[in-house]
Amino acid sequence: MKKDGVLTWVELSRSALANNIKELSRLAGSRLLAVSVKANAYGHGFKEIVDLLKEKNEVAYLTVHSLEEAVLCRQVGWKKKIMVLGPVPLAHLAAVFEYQLEPVVFNRETLDMLGKISSRLRKHIATHLKLETGTHRQGIMEKDLPVFAALYKKYPYLKKPLGASMHFANIEDTTVHEYAEYQLNNYNRLVKVMTRLGIKPQIRHTASSAALILFEHTRFEMVRPGIAVYGHWPSKETYLSYRLEGGRNNIFQPVMSFKTCITQIKDIPADSFVGYGCTYRTTAPTRLAVLPVGYYDGYDRALSNRAYVLVKGCRAPVRGRICMNLMMVDITDIKGVKLEDEVVLIGRAGKEKITAEQLGDWQGTINYEILSHISQALPRKIVK
Numbered sequence: 249m250k251k252d253g254v255l256t257w258v259e260l261s262r263s264a265l266a267n268n269i270k271e272l273s274r275l276a277g278s279r280l281l282a283v284s285v286k287a288n289a290y291g292h293g294f295k296e297i298v299d300l301l302k303e304k305n306e307v308a309y310l311t312v313h314s315l316e317e318a319v320l321c322r323q324v325g326w327k328k329k330i331m332v333l334g335p336v337p338l339a340h341l342a343a344v345f346e347y348q349l350e351p352v353v354f355n356r357e358t359l360d361m362l363g364k365i366s367s368r369l370r371k372h373i374a375t376h377l378k379l380e381t382g383t384h385r386q387g388i389m390e391k392d393l394p395v396f397a398a399l400y401k402k403y404p405y406l407k408k409p410l411g412a413s414m415h416f417a418n419i420e421d422t423t424v425h426e427y428a429e430y431q432l433n434n435y436n437r438l439v440k441v442m443t444r445l446g447i448k449p450q451i452r453h454t455a456s457s458a459a460l461i462l463f464e465h466t467r468f469e470m471v472r473p474g475i476a477v478y479g480h481w482p483s484k485e486t487y488l489s490y491r492l493e494g495g496r497n498n499i500f501q502p503v504m505s506f507k508t509c510i511t512q513i514k515d516i517p518a519d520s521f522v523g524y525g526c527t528y529r530t531t532a533p534t535r536l537a538v539l540p541v542g543y544y545d546g547y548d549r550a551l552s553n554r555a556y557v558l559v560k561g562c563r564a565p566v567r568g569r570i571c572m573n574l575m576m577v578d579i580t581d582i583k584g585v586k587l588e589d590e591v592v593l594i595g596r597a598g599k600e601k602i603t604a605e606q607l608g609d610w611q612g613t614i615n616y617e618i619l620s621h622i623s624q625a626l627p628r629k630i631v632k
């Protein structure tokens with residue numbers, strides 16, 4: 249930490265990642281495992297996570313949102329398959345051939361352009377069609393499938409779609425999964441329509457983490473977990489549903505810890521205000537620690553006067569507003585604290601822990617947002 253001049257950093261546990269991949273791969277069985285590294289690998293650090301995943305034979309695919317992320321995967325040396333889930337600008341579709349990517353297609357224009365480029369280059373391209381089943385985000389409506397089938401016939405180098413995908417709207421939001429079942433029925437019907445139109449997909453894939461964990465009949469030929477790879481449950485409801493079905497205690501281990509260290513300690517009298525806006529005032533003589541981390545680093549301002557950090561394995565409350573680069577915590581009751589002592593923002597210390605889920609509750613958001621907002625600029629360190 250201090251010896252390398254770094255005051256605030258992210259730690260990534262190699263063994264936690266290995267555990268999570270092992271558990272997911274056990275759930276996936278013989279199906280292909282496609283791991284999501286979008287959003288800077290859910291805030292963990294793109295390069296470090298892709299590097300660690302390279303060592304994992306179980307992982308067949310990486311999934312990313314954007315073309316930029318896909319290109320980064322190749323630059324980091326990922327040789328296996330990459331599926332691009334999000335939109336690629338029409339003018340940049342040639343990159344899909346150059347970098348050997350598998351785009352998930354949901355517009356006619358995209359497929360037409362891919363067809364044109366494939367004919368010009370005389371190169372095959374593997375595509376996946378995203379089917380609209382009730383999330384009403386990206387996805388092809390049933391009535392439009394014949395247009396897509398016609399494009400596959402028109403351009404010989406497109407061949408047939410390799411895959412057909414869908415995404416559940418609320419599988420992680422509830423312990424009642426009627427809507428997920430409704431969507432899955434729609435999906436199965438649409439796959440039949442594709443088959444009738446002569447564009448039968450070889451790889452059906454629908455399952456994000458929650459679906460993969462909870463429902464075997466969503467796994468088909470490939471699964472696409474994200475958050476669980478990093479050791480987090482998609483939601484309390486997913487964990488509850490899992491346990492209600494007799495699932496083992498927590499099978500995942502969080503990969504990330506978020507840490508900083510104390511850069512000033514000061515004793516201030518009773519009745520002192522702390523921080524911008526004078527939102528906190530001491531009621532007794534107080535020992536404060538100043539930490540070199542703020543909302544710029546991804547420690548959200550909504551945590552002002554609300555969250556706790558761990559100092560010497562004890563909870564220290566945040567006092568006053570979170571600043572852009574700094575924050576203050578109360579260490580009055582914690583013995584023996586020294587300058588540059590380590591502070592845990594997310595993670596464990598002694599018997600205590602602060603989780604991304606806990607921060608999400610304090611902040612009024614979900615673990616996905618907490619994790620993905622952790623600044624890309626902070627150094628990442630790989631530990632055991």
Ligand SMILES: *Cc1c(COP(=O)(O)O)cnc(C)c1O
Pocket residue numbers: 284286333414415455456457458472473474475476482
């Ligand atoms: C992000 C994403 C996933 C992974 O979701 P998790 O809930 O993080 O497992 C799967 N499929 C699609 C289409 C996604 O966008």
